Amino acid sequence: MNRVAVTGLGMLCALGNNVAECWAKLASGASGIVPLADPGAPPYKFQFGAQALGFNSSDHFSERELMLLERFAQMAVVAGREAIAQSGLTFAGSLAERTAIVTGTSVGGQFAEETGYYRLYRENNPRVAPLTIPRTMSNAGASAISVEYGITGPVYTVSTACASSNHAIGQAFWMIRNGQTLAAIAGGSEAVFAEGLLRAWEAMRVVSSQPCRPFSIDRNGLTLGEGAAMLVLENWDHAQARGAIIHGEILGFGMSSDAHHITQPCVDGPAKAMRWALTDAGIAPGQVDYINAHGTGTLANDVTETQAIRSVFAEPTDNILVSSTKSMHGHTLGAAGAVEAIATLLALKHGLAPPTINFTKPDPACNLNLVTVRAQPAPLEIALSNTFAFGGLNASLVFKR
Amino acid sequence: MPTEPATDDLARNDLAQKVIRIIAEKQRIPLDTVALDSTFEELKIDSLDGINIIFAVEEQFDISVPDEGVHTIRSVRDMVDGVRSLIEAKAASSAAKPE
Numbered sequence: 500m501n502r503v504a505v506t507g508l509g510m511l512c513a514l515g516n517n518v519a520e521c522w523a524k525l526a527s528g529a530s531g532i533v534p535l536a537d538p539g540a541p542p543y544k545f546q547f548g549a550q551a552l553g554f555n556s557s558d559h560f561s562e563r564e565l566m567l568l569e570r571f572a573q574m575a576v577v578a579g580r581e582a583i584a585q586s587g588l589t590f591a592g593s594l595a596e597r598t599a600i601v602t603g604t605s606v607g608g609q610f611a612e613e614t615g616y617y618r619l620y621r622e623n624n625p626r627v628a629p630l631t632i633p634r635t636m637s638n639a640g641a642s643a644i645s646v647e648y649g650i651t652g653p654v655y656t657v658s659t660a661c662a663s664s665n666h667a668i669g670q671a672f673w674m675i676r677n678g679q680t681l682a683a684i685a686g687g688s689e690a691v692f693a694e695g696l697l698r699a700w701e702a703m704r705v706v707s708s709q710p711c712r713p714f715s716i717d718r719n720g721l722t723l724g725e726g727a728a729m730l731v732l733e734n735w736d737h738a739q740a741r742g743a744i745i746h747g748e749i750l751g752f753g754m755s756s757d758a759h760h761i762t763q764p765c766v767d768g769p770a771k772a773m774r775w776a777l778t779d780a781g782i783a784p785g786q787v788d789y790i791n792a793h794g795t796g797t798l799a800n801d802v803t804e805t806q807a808i809r810s811v812f813a814e815p816t817d818n819i820l821v822s823s824t825k826s827m828h829g830h831t832l833g834a835a836g837a838v839e840a841i842a843t844l845l846a847l848k849h850g851l852a853p854p855t856i857n858f859t860k861p862d863p864a865c866n867l868n869l870v871t872v873r874a875q876p877a878p879l880e881i882a883l884s885n886t887f888a889f890g891g892l893n894a895s896l897v898f899k900r
Numbered sequence: 901m902p903t904e905p906a907t908d909d910l911a912r913n914d915l916a917q918k919v920i921r922i923i924a925e926k927q928r929i930p931l932d933t934v935a936l937d938s939t940f941e942e943l944k945i946d947s948l949d950g951i952n953i954i955f956a957v958e959e960q961f962d963i964s965v966p967d968e969g970v971h972t973i974r975s976v977r978d979m980v981d982g983v984r985s986l987i988e989a990k991a992a993s994s995a996a997k998p999e
Contacts, residue, residue, distance in 0.1 A: 544967065702951070702955065703951065704951050704967045704970050708967070719967070719968075720967070760946065760948075761948065762947070762948050763946060763947060763948070798971065799947075
């Protein structure tokens, strides 16, 4: 089995246009959640979203390139470029075919789809734009990265709602560990601020009217966010041989399905995913220093996640710092696993657990050692990052400094 | 006057019947299994079913149920009472508007 190094990071979201900008905000406990533009009558029931307002597609792509790339794919490519540039990898020769790209997204390109429906059903115009299909497809970002860098190995996209990019990173990690590939670009992206999609979220009644406050007793829902994050994963020996800077290591990955209910969370499934991840990593629960929680800020998630964490970590739970960075970058859905993987890796690197902001008062049902208000310095060696999806699908990754 | 309360009772009954019909239709269960005193738990109505039923109720009565309703409505009677108060609030606010 090969060790797997992280040699490149790329990220953009409501907190910033690159990893450095995002980390500065995560470390200082700054919010990326902003008031949403008024959609007209009737207004949304929620007025806040974590929009990547600093992301301008024309800064990164020609008009011709943009014909084929929707916002979620644009963001995937830009995050991929940052990660690859940082890694210093070039994909000449055999590395091109021994590199994978695995991305995650929940819904893919929603804007092209909505525009098509508008023409068809609202304007009674059956002539829908010819590039709707390639713009909409969930693998558009992965394929665009493949074309741009000439990466010819396994390239695919995972769509498991809010666990998508955690699953993507886990699969890429396993491929490298098992020797199928030497390197991988893995992560995910999501662009949720399309009106039809927002109306559908509104109807689910899980979006908070306020900026989300995970684990706080007065929490009443999540805050939607958009963004992308990509990691360059690399065979440890390959990375060392070329003198690459190693930002951390992936130790293990675990996944499970609740087999319970399509939206109601339960304790067993998430607990199993965490246990599998620790087993896969070959470490004991007591070795974990920090958990980047799924922590959506819904009533149900935060309570069941607390119970799951307490069941896995038993008594030493109080030594483990826990936070939900969604309080700053929102719930980026299919990108959440990747955005939070980077937050976790940087927490380890800097010895600083980012906070759960907006927190007002503890909930006795969420009795974890929560980092609230401001980041907490601590010697962090090993951390876990959780994502739990609608459909009852759970994924956990274990990282080492 | 004795006729007043009787009409009121009829209206109450009618509203309850409409809500019960919506619940039965949305849950795909026989109408006679839903009573005013049924709890959502007895009818196996979970939170996802709940938002689906509330959506249908909003459409039928042209009202808007706040998100908190999903967590506070636990029985057919809760829902009928909630719908009635929202309808009354709507009537009061439109009566207050100058024409």
